[in-house]
Amino acid sequence: MGRWVYMFGEDIGDAPPKQLLGGKGAGLAEMTRLGVPVPPGFTITTEACLAYTDSGGKMPDGLEEEVDEAVRELEERIGRGLGDPKSPLLVSVRSGAAVSMPGMMDTILNLGLNDATVEGLAEESKDRRFAFDAYRRLLDMYGDVVLGVKREHFEEALAQLKRNLGDASMSDQDVPADKLEELVGRYARIIADGAGAPFPDDVRAQLWGAIGAVFQSWDNPRAVRYRKMHDIPHDMGTAVNVQAMVFGNMGDDSGSGVAFTRSPSTGERVLYGEFLANAQGEDVVAGIRTPRPITEAAASPGREAESLERSWPEVFREISDIADKLEKHFREMQDIEFTIEKGRVFILQTRTGKRTAHAAVRIAVEMVNEGLIDRDDALVRVEPESLEQLLHARLPSPDELEARGIRPIASGLPASPGAAMGRIVLDADEAERLAEEGKDVILVRRETSPEDIHGMKAALGIVTATGGMTSHAAVVARGLGKCCVAGCSAMTVDYEASKVSVRLDDGGTVALAPGDVITLDGTHGKIYLGELDVEAAAKVPEFETLMGWADGRRRLGVRANADTPRAARTSRSFGAEGIGLCRTEHMFFAEDRLEAVRCMVLSEGDEERAKWLDRIAPMQREDFVAIFEAMSGLPVTIRLLDWPLHEFLPREENDYGSVARALGVTADVVKKRAQAMHEVNPMLGHRGVRVGLTTPAIYRMQTRAILEAAVDCAARGIPVVPEIMIPVVALSSELAAMRTIVEEVAREVLAEAKAEIAWSYGTMIELPRACLVAGSLAETAEFFSFGTNDLTQTTFGLSRDDAGRFLAKYLDDPRGLLTADPFARLDTTGVGELVRLAAERGRATRADIKLGVCGEHGGDPRSIAFCEAVGLDYVSCSPPRLPIARLAAAQATIRAERGR
Numbered sequence: 001m002g003r004w005v006y007m008f009g010e011d012i013g014d015a016p017p018k019q020l021l022g023g024k025g026a027g028l029a030e031m032t033r034l035g036v037p038v039p040p041g042f043t044i045t046t047e048a049c050l051a052y053t054d055s056g057g058k059m060p061d062g063l064e065e066e067v068d069e070a071v072r073e074l075e076e077r078i079g080r081g082l083g084d085p086k087s088p089l090l091v092s093v094r095s096g097a098a099v100s101m102p103g104m105m106d107t108i109l110n111l112g113l114n115d116a117t118v119e120g121l122a123e124e125s126k127d128r129r130f131a132f133d134a135y136r137r138l139l140d141m142y143g144d145v146v147l148g149v150k151r152e153h154f155e156e157a158l159a160q161l162k163r164n165l166g167d168a169s170m171s172d173q174d175v176p177a178d179k180l181e182e183l184v185g186r187y188a189r190i191i192a193d194g195a196g197a198p199f200p201d202d203v204r205a206q207l208w209g210a211i212g213a214v215f216q217s218w219d220n221p222r223a224v225r226y227r228k229m230h231d232i233p234h235d236m237g238t239a240v241n242v243q244a245m246v247f248g249n250m251g252d253d254s255g256s257g258v259a260f261t262r263s264p265s266t267g268e269r270v271l272y273g274e275f276l277a278n279a280q281g282e283d284v285v286a287g288i289r290t291p292r293p294i295t296e297a298a299a300s301p302g303r304e305a306e307s308l309e310r311s312w313p314e315v316f317r318e319i320s321d322i323a324d325k326l327e328k329h330f331r332e333m334q335d336i337e338f339t340i341e342k343g344r345v346f347i348l349q350t351r352t353g354k355r356t357a358h359a360a361v362r363i364a365v366e367m368v369n370e371g372l373i374d375r376d377d378a379l380v381r382v383e384p385e386s387l388e389q390l391l392h393a394r395l396p397s398p399d400e401l402e403a404r405g406i407r408p409i410a411s412g413l414p415a416s417p418g419a420a421m422g423r424i425v426l427d428a429d430e431a432e433r434l435a436e437e438g439k440d441v442i443l444v445r446r447e448t449s450p451e452d453i454h455g456m457k458a459a460l461g462i463v464t465a466t467g468g469m470t471s472h473a474a475v476v477a478r479g480l481g482k483c484c485v486a487g488c489s490a491m492t493v494d495y496e497a498s499k500v501s502v503r504l505d506d507g508g509t510v511a512l513a514p515g516d517v518i519t520l521d522g523t524h525g526k527i528y529l530g531e532l533d534v535e536a537a538a539k540v541p542e543f544e545t546l547m548g549w550a551d552g553r554r555r556l557g558v559r560a561n562a563d564t565p566r567a568a569r570t571s572r573s574f575g576a577e578g579i580g581l582c583r584t585e586h587m588f589f590a591e592d593r594l595e596a597v598r599c600m601v602l603s604e605g606d607e608e609r610a611k612w613l614d615r616i617a618p619m620q621r622e623d624f625v626a627i628f629e630a631m632s633g634l635p636v637t638i639r640l641l642d643w644p645l646h647e648f649l650p651r652e653e654n655d656y657g658s659v660a661r662a663l664g665v666t667a668d669v670v671k672k673r674a675q676a677m678h679e680v681n682p683m684l685g686h687r688g689v690r691v692g693l694t695t696p697a698i699y700r701m702q703t704r705a706i707l708e709a710a711v712d713c714a715a716r717g718i719p720v721v722p723e724i725m726i727p728v729v730a731l732s733s734e735l736a737a738m739r740t741i742v743e744e745v746a747r748e749v750l751a752e753a754k755a756e757i758a759w760s761y762g763t764m765i766e767l768p769r770a771c772l773v774a775g776s777l778a779e780t781a782e783f784f785s786f787g788t789n790d791l792t793q794t795t796f797g798l799s800r801d802d803a804g805r806f807l808a809k810y811l812d813d814p815r816g817l818l819t820a821d822p823f824a825r826l827d828t829t830g831v832g833e834l835v836r837l838a839a840e841r842g843r844a845t846r847a848d849i850k851l852g853v854c855g856e857h858g859g860d861p862r863s864i865a866f867c868e869a870v871g872l873d874y875v876s877c878s879p880p881r882l883p884i885a886r887l888a889a890a891q892a893t894i895r896a897e898r899g900r
Contacts, residue, residue, distance in 0.1 A: 004048045005066040007073060008032040008041050008243075020045050022239030024096025027350045034329060036322055036347050040077045041091070041243030042070040044211065046098065049237035052215045059212075067211075070242070078244050083203035087124060088117035090134070090245040093210035095217055097238045100351050101226050106145040106217040108210040109280060110138040110245060114201045118184075129177035130250050132184055137280065139187040139199060142206065146213040149194035157186045173249070173278050207242070214240045222453050228811075229457055229480070231820075246346045248339040249280050256280055257308070259294055259319060261327040261334045264355040264478055265417055265469075267362030267542075271295055271320055273336075274468045275308050280339075290487045291468040294319070318345045326350050331372045332381075333363050354479045356417060357382075357389035358540055365542035375549045376894045382546065384861045384888040388880065389481040390540055395419045395521045395532055406528065409510050409518075410502045412463070412488030414525035415474035419534050420461025420483040421519045424512055426495060428455025435459065442518055444500055446493045448473040456480060461520040463527060465491040483522035502527075547575060547883060550890035556867060557874030558885045559635070561854060563587055565626030571879045575886055578634035578721070579627065580785060580876020581854035584702060585643045587623050588616075597648055598659050602673045606697065608663075613701045620702060624709035633719035637785060637854070637876075639764060640702050641691060642727040644682040649674045683790075683799065688728025688764075689738055696741055703745040711753040720757065725785055727764040732776035735763055739780050764854070765838055766790035774838035778845035785876070786835050788855030788863075792822050795831045824856075826863035836870050852876060861888035868892035 006012055006021065009032030017026035025043035032038050044067065051060040075081050080089035090112040113121065113135045122131035143149040161183055162170045175183070191199045200206050217223060218238045227234055248256035257275025262268060274291035276283050293299045294308045294316065309316045319338055322345070326334045335353035339346045355363065364378035373381075394417070395401070398408065422440035425431040428451065431443045435458035443459035445452065447467045456462055456476055461483040464473045468487050477484035490503040500512040510529070512518070519528040559580030560571030564587065568579060588597045593616070600612035627636060650656050656667040656674075663670065679685035692699035703724060710720040724742055729735050739761055750757060762783030765771060768791070774784065793800055798807075800823050810817040826832055835853075842849045852874040857863035859877030864885060867875050869892075877885050 002047065003066065004045055004060060004063045005070050006043050006045070007070060008038060008043070018098040019236070020047065020239075022046055022096035022098055022241070023100050023351050024094065024349055025239045025241050028241060028243070030329075031326070031347060031350060034325070036326070037345060039244040039246050039346050039348070040074055041241060042067075042074065043096075044240040044242070046237040046239045049215045049218055049239065050235070052212075053218065053237065057212070057216075059208075064208075067207075067242075071207075074242075074244060082112050082207070083114075083117065085116040085120045088112055088120050090117075090121070091207070092241075092243050092245055093207070093214060094241045094243070095214045095238045096241050097218070097232075098236050099230075099232050100354065101223060101230075101232070106214055106220075107282070108138070108141050108145060108213070109282060110134040111142070111206050111210055112203045112245075113138050114199075114203060114206075117203070125250065127250060129180060130247070132177060132180035133172075133175075133249055134247070136180055136184050136187055137282075139184060139191060141282075142199065142210070143187065143191045143194070145217070146209045147191060147195040147197075147199075149191055153190045153194060154187055157183065157190060161186075172283075211240050211242075214238065222451055225454055225457075229453075243348070246339045246341045246348075247280070248276075248341065249278055250342055252278055253340075253343050254278055255340045256283065257291065257294065257338055257340075259323055259336045259338065260353045261323045261336070262353075262359070262363055264333075264335075264353050264359055264475075265414065267333075267355065267359035267366070269366065270297070271323055272298070272469070275338075275340075290466055290489060312340070312343075315340055315343065315345055322347060328372070331367070331377075333359075354475055356478050357386035357481065358417065360386060361390070361540055361546050362542045365545050376553070378546065379550055379553060379887065379890050380894055382887060384884040384891065386481060387543075387883045387887060389418065390543055390883070394523060395519070395526075395528075395534055398521070398524050398526055401528075401532070406532065408521075408526040409504065409529050410488050410490050410527040412485040412491075412525045412527070413469050413474070414521075414523055415469055415471070415486035416462075416477040416482060416484035417523040418461075418481075418483035419519065419521055419523075419532075420459075421517065421531050421534075422460045423515050423517050424500065425455070425459070426493065426498060426500070426514055428452040428458075430514075431455035432458040442520060444491075444493060445473070446495075447471065448476070456482060461485075461522065463488060463491070463518075463520065465489070465493050477522075483520050485520050485522055485525050485527055488527065543883075547886060550887045551575070553893055554886065554889035555893050556864065556872065556889040557852075558882060558889060559637075559852070559854075559874055559876040560879050560882060561856075561858075561876050562627070562879060565623060565630055567879060568627045568630035571882065572630060574879050574882035576634070576879070576882055577874070578631060579636045579638075580852050580858070580874060581725075581787075582627065582636060582638045583642065584620065584639060585641050585648075587620065588648070593619055594648070595658060595662060598650055598655070599662050600698075601648055601677070602659060602663065602670060604673075609695070610697060613697055617701050617705050620705035621709050621712075624706050625712050628709055628713045628720045628722070629718055631721075633721065635721040635723055637723040637725050637762075637783075637852075638702075638706055639725045639727050640699050642688045642764075643691070644685070644687060649677060683793065689726050689734045690728065692726065692738055692741070693734065699738065699741060700745050703742050704749055707746055707749040707757060707759065708753075710757045710759070711749065711755045714755060714757060715753075722757070722759045723762060723783060724759060725762050725764050725783075727787070728766060728790075729763045729777065730767050730769045732773055732780065735777055735780045760850075762850070765835075767794050768834055771834040771838035771841075773841075775841040775845045778842040778849050781842075781849070782846070783850035783852070784838065784842055785852045785854045786838070786872075788826055788831060788835070788853055788857045789823065791834065791855070792827065792831050795834060796822060796827070798822070825860050826857040826866055828863075828866045832866055832870075835866075835872075839870055839872065850874075859885050861891070864888040865892040865895070868896055 008028045021043045080087045082089045093108040118131050118135045122128040140154040144151040248254045255277040259273035263272045273294040276291045292306045296304045296307045296309045299307045333353045334350045337349040360382045367373045368378045422442040425441045431441045432454050434441050441459050442461045443455050444463045446465045464486045474486050492501045502510045519532045557577050559578040560576035561581040562568045562571045562579050563583045603609040656670045660667040660670045710722050713720045726738050760782040762781040764787045765784050766787035851872045854876040858875035859881030
């Protein structure tokens with residue numbers, strides 16, 4: 001059996017520190033070795049948590065003895081005793097997983113207090129108010145986290161006490177000592193009533209209750225939900241850190257705060273953070289008080305003296321020096337928690353800081369320029385999915401809006417940038433429900449808590465009345481890429497009355513209610529009434545630099561799924577190296593085109609159909625010309641018509657009438673023809689190559705339009721690389737027969753034009769049988785493009801249009817039926833194996849066959865890593881995901897070279 005417990009700074013051998021000690025424990029251990037002022041303590045490993053969970057809640061053998069020994073060593077170092085009534089040792093018990101999960105798991109502070117030790121603490125500190133403030137905090141946290149007593153009971157008792165004192169808005173630190181003693185008694189009764197048992201007087205029982213609660217918090221609903229959101233494995237477990245308490249609530253020369261070594265919003269290289277005087281750390285991150293800035297530059301005009309830099313200059317310099325030391329050591333932006341106890345600085349945590357995509361890109365590039373990291377490190381540090389944030393729209397500046405007579409109704413802190421519009425919602429569950437109905441919502445809270453995580457994820461933006469730039473709302477919003485305005489002090493949120501009121505500068509008020517629409521400017525911390533027009537996202541200079549590095553490192557090509565000239569132009573602006581999927585049926589959804597296609601489909605006989613095909617052909621040709629112009633020499637893979645037929649048949653009376661008039665028949669005739677073409681399962685019906693072979697005039701028309709457009713462009717000096725792709729192929733004979741038709745049309749077009757155009761012929765692999773016979777398909781095809789959307793459907797036997805009704809239950813099932821939506825992330829063990837097999841068999845027949853993926857999996861980073869491992873040539877995805885794919889492809893190359 002290995003060890004379960006390590007003192008901070010102790011040698012752990014060859015074990016990966018974060019995996020064994022969790023991120024918090026690893027940081028504490030490393031800071032201790034660096035000589036940073038860290039209160040001593042010990043870490044119970046993640047392995048102990050996993051053993052506890054696997055045994056159904058039984059502490060692993062040997063853990064109790066190791067913890068007892070660690071407590072004895074801690075007592076010797078501090079010179080205090082856990083439970084000693086005269087010189088009590090108090091400890092914090094905090095979670096710490098290998099991957100940071102801010103606020104998702106549980107913490108207990110001031111553990112070790114009881115009716116005897118609180119008197120010893122009061123006597124020793126000569127501050128009775130401080131001692132009972134610490135005691136009431138312990139009762140609050142322990143009652144909630146360990147004993148399951150709802151926190152609102154404690155909050156209401158404190159609120160009632162303030163009302164009794166005549167000031168409902170009184171700050172916690174202003175409650176006098178004798179009233180805190182009364183409050184402690186009230187809290188004890190709340191625990192006894194709510195838990196059915198008294199708060200444990202035995203401090204050892206307190207400690208083991210807290211350790212068990214932290215272990216259990218790994219699987220609490222908010223932690224599980226957070227891991228799903230951020231794709232964090234569920235089998236890592238959390239460490240437990242037991243650390244000697246230092247106190248930021250010992251008077252005006254004490255305090256607590258959070259500092260980032262760079263701005264988590266913009267990435268600017270400045271010390272960024274907040275603190276509260278006479279407060280414990282939980283007060284800062286919980287957002288129950290609005291803190292003060294660390295630096296003078298970050299303070300509001302006229303309030304510079306309130307900053308840590310001005311009010312405690314020596315403390316500020318020490319924290320600045322430590323922050324600089326930690327960033328240089330870890331070579332990464334750090335998020336640091338600190339406590340000041342009677343003027344003395346202690347560091348309680350350091351970890352890699354959460355940041356916006358803008359900040360992540362800027363920090364990565366600037367750290368390369370500073371010589372802290374190399375380009376490969378910079379590339380793997382930026383989360384590909386986060387790049388979507390850089391494309392988010394923003395509002396015009398407040399000055400521009402004011403010049404147009406538009407003024408905010410409230411201002412707060414710019415906690416997370418961007419713009420968001422939606423209807424006000426005051427409850428996280430309601431936000432999630434409405435978002436699932438397709439409604440845009442803004443979650444408005446006094447302050448957010450970890451229990452709100454699902455509502456924050458569902459909302460487009462978040463507003464809090466209290467809290468600062470390092471509050472729970474701000475940190476989580478930045479991690480989720482959500483717009484957030486925090487600490488809006490002019491706003492009052494009344495949950496009971498279900499209303500929000502905002503005090504205006506002129507003394508008036510604005511009354512808001514759930515359902516009212518507001519617009520947030522998270523970049524400037526402004527809130528506007530109603531909907532406002534947004535602008536394109538701001539340019540981030542470092543983004544182009546990073547993308548240039550990514551393009552220089554990746555092996556995989558990156559193409560776009562684009563069906564229109566506009567989409568093709570957009571794709572080029574996002575860095576596409578061609579079009580991997582042009583779905584020709586999508587070119588017909590415009591109303592004027594749709595009717596012509598409906599008439600072609602419902603025509604009676606080849607002669608009538610040919611008339612409508614002649615009308616459609618110029619539309620196709622014009623689009624192909626514009627797409628070739630946009631791509632200018634880059635490959636364009638054009639999939640010939642692949643309808644699910646039902647999408648093109650008329651369904652409304654007006655549609656029947658208009659098609660009937662165009663065909664010169666009655667609406668009843670059109671209805672009968674449409675009914676005759678009805679398919680029970682159109683996704684597996686008369687589509688793709690089956691249409692091309694049974695009605696070859698359609699594919700002939702499309703082939704002619706493609707090559708005529710290519711001839712047109714080539715004649716004007718525009719290089720073209722057309723790739724004609726045949727969909728839904730199951731038989732090699734289908735593909736060979738279709739090639740004969742396509743080649744015949746190509747010869748006609750090129751002979752008529754007296755031109756030479758190089759073009760290639762291939763197929764979309766989207767059926768399991770096609771994967772199995774890929775060797776014979778490669779005798780005809782010069783390229784395969786894996787249509788992983790349909791390949792997933794046909795391999796799983798799942799309809800992606802209907803699976804949403806039950807797939808969520810599979811994903812949420814504790815038995816792990818599915819760990820990811822197979823339509824969002826490639827199923828590498830099933831569908832992926834078919835892709836691998838088809839690639840191998842295709843190459844065995846044609847060594848130079850080109851292989852790509854054109855399903856939406858082409859924009860998913862993990863799926864891209866699989867494509868790299870299989871050795872495909874390119875991925876193709878929707879235009880907005882192109883930057884994600886480019887970066888993910890570079891990361892896949894780097895990680896493959898690094899052997900992981």
